[in-house]
Amino acid sequence: MVITMFYKIFYLFLFFLPLQGKAPAPQENLKLAALYNSLDPTSFSQLFAFYDLYPDTEQGGLALEKVRSLFHLQTEAKRISLPTLDMQAILSLVNRQPHEIKEPLTVEQLTLIDHLAGHLYNRKLKGYYCRTPEEILALAPEELDLARALLLYQFDKESFLEIRRYEAMIDMMTLQVMARLSPHATALEKIDAINRLIFHEMRFRFPPHSLHINDIDLYTFLPSVLDDRLGVCLGVSILYLSIAQRLNLPLEIITPPGHIYVRYHEGNTLVNIETTARGIHIPTETYLGINTHALQTRTIKEVVGFAFMNQASVLSERKQYEETVALYEKAQLFLPDDPLLKMLLGMHYILVDRTKEGKKLFKEIKGKPFPDAIYPENLPEDYLNGYVTQEALAILFMHVDETRESILKKQHALQKALKTCPKFRGGLLQLAITYLQLGRSKEGLEILQKYHALDPHDPTVNYYLSSLSATRLQYKKAWFFLTQTKTLLSTKNHFPKALRDLEYELRHSYPESLHSSTI
Known part of the structure; x- marks a missing residue:
């Protein structure tokens, strides 16, 4: 079970509150020593919290010294003097729970964090020093600092202090990752450390469907992702890439249709990082579809x-x-x-x-x-x-959620539009999908057959027709449309898993020797 930093600090505060302001008694000193030894020695947030509670104890001094050593683990910079100031706001950058009120950082605290993070690799990028969107546009992709670019577009010129605060949060997260790495850590070790922090300690998650379907933009923006620890695929991937840039970790950006994830690819080593599933590796083939034969690599x-x-x-x-x-x-x-x-x-x-x-x-x-x-x-x-009117076009963007009411509303609008635009293939496909969403496969199949009569060369529609025909025990038709799909995909030598699975089921339900190539 993951124990959050909030409860660890709360435990520290309650259990040893009587020790503050006075020298601990021998028995209490043993308890304090035991608690110090139970801390994660690579977690500067835990060590900082311990020091903040017991600054005048031997163990508090040891915790502070350990923090200094962690900050210097991967840099040869001069030793940093940690000033006497309120550390709670700095600690909250990593420790704060999503429901807790955010403590604004002072300029002094931001300066300290910037000093601590001065050796991070993104400081070598021209994009880190941009102050306007126009400067961002002028840069080559490899010179861009992703976090700075997005924050500059989200905040106006008068809000640069807010940009620094969010960058400080990413810096502190990166420093925590670095604290767990050796000076010569491999790329895979860096990935493991990022995953541990983001998904297991800070518990970033994909938002519930009812939230992200209405506010996908909110869960894309870097400030919202950092504040709420909720993000859609793009939002968490942006955070992941921002940390990777600071660690000089080269990651590729991959965009299957309607999705984005990051991956590490060096020689024969390929690791997909699925940011909507706690950073786990998912086989590349999983991202391929009937009509998707390749995956695009994008730039920052x-x-x-x-x-x-x-x-x-x-x-x-x-x-x-x-x-x-x-x-x-x-x-x-x-x-x-x-x-x-x-x-x-x-x-x-x-x-x-x-x-x-x-x-x-x-x-x-x-x-x-x-x-x-x-x-x-x-x-x-x-x-x-001339097959689509402006009114019919607008229906494609109608909002649909998991409610029956929203599906029926779009379905009725599509039915009306198709009376005047009967050759509107996109409308026919979406109408068929609304029937399938309502569990009415017969009507969905009939609509797809109308589409197929207009365009028999769409591999996705042929696949749907094969799958639905099999569901309705129309096996000869299922084999016909499966064969058509395979023929269409053969132009790219593409035989995706979904198609292989469908063929496997058909072979068991209705062996190929019994089917005809025509219907």
């Missing part, structure tokens, strides 16, 4: 753009389309050639009656598969062919 600079895209998606669901466009345009500064961003921005240009600009972006990506995909997105083509 592109991550800044993703933060704006997450924020834009929330505003789009709220029908704040002008603000959504502004955020997508800001994201485009960091992702100028990203086809997904071009599609999303093009859609919202149309929603704000900037149709010419929307069509221009659609023409750039029409018929071209995304870098990680086998089959291209069909929305640009459908719109340019």
Whole structure:
């Protein structure tokens, strides 16, 4: 069981409160010595707390000396004199529980932390010394300090002290990680130490579905992630990368569709770090889908753009389309050639009656598969062919949560739109999904068959048709659509696990020798 620092410090305070301000009696001295020996010798937060409670005891002096040694473990800087000041606010950067009130750091405390963290690797990056968003844009990706870049965009010029406070929190977290590492620690040892701190001691978690579905932008922003210790995949990955930059730990940034995670890749060593699951390694194949045959590697600079895209998606669901466009345009500064961003921005240009600009972006990506995909997105083509109206387009961004009411609301809107836009493939697919969400596989199958009649070459739809046909015991149809899917994916020599699993089930339920290649 993980014992939080709050309870450890609370125990220290209650059990030894009578010792403060006077020399401990022999029996109490033994208890104090025993408590000192029970501390984690690599946790400067525990050692600081112990010293703060018992500064005039022998053990308190030993704790302070141990803190000094931890700070100097990986730096040859001159010994740092820890001044006499209130350490509680500094301690709270790591010890504070999410429900506790945050103690603002003074300039003196920030200066001390900056001095302690002066040897961290991100201080060598040009991006650490930027003071304006314009300076960030001018930098090459490898020169960017991710935390500074995102904080500069979130806070105005008058709030630089707030930026320093959040950076101080990341610095203290990094120093704690370093305290557990040898001077020549390997990359894998650094990863283990980061995982221990973030996920097991500070207990950062993915927010409950009911929260993140409404406030994905909130759980992306670095300040909110640090304050609440809750974050979606992008939010916690940003924190992880910010610490990695300080440790000179080279990590790759990987973006499967709708997701992001980080990984370490050196030679034959590849470790995926799933930040929504306490940093565990998940096999790379798990992230591949029917239409996803490869995973894109991104740069630090592109991550800044993703933060704006997450924020834009929330505003789009709220029908704040002008603000959504502004955020997508800001994201485009960091992702100028990203086809997904071009599609999303093009859609919202149309929603704000900037149709010419929307069509221009659609023409750039029409018929071209995304870098990680086998089959291209069909929305640009459908719109340019006149199959989609502005009203139908807006329905794609309607908010749906786990409630039946929200699903039915979107379903009815899609049904109405498809009466005037019967060839709108994206609308048909989303309508089918609403039926499947309601457990109505028969209706979902029928809608997907309409889609297939319009476009028989979409591998994802062929896979869904095979799976649903098998569920309804229509095995000949299931085999037909499975064969179609395999043929479509063979162009990239792609045979993902989901498809292999489906074929395995079919072979057991209805052997291939019995099926026909036609239906």
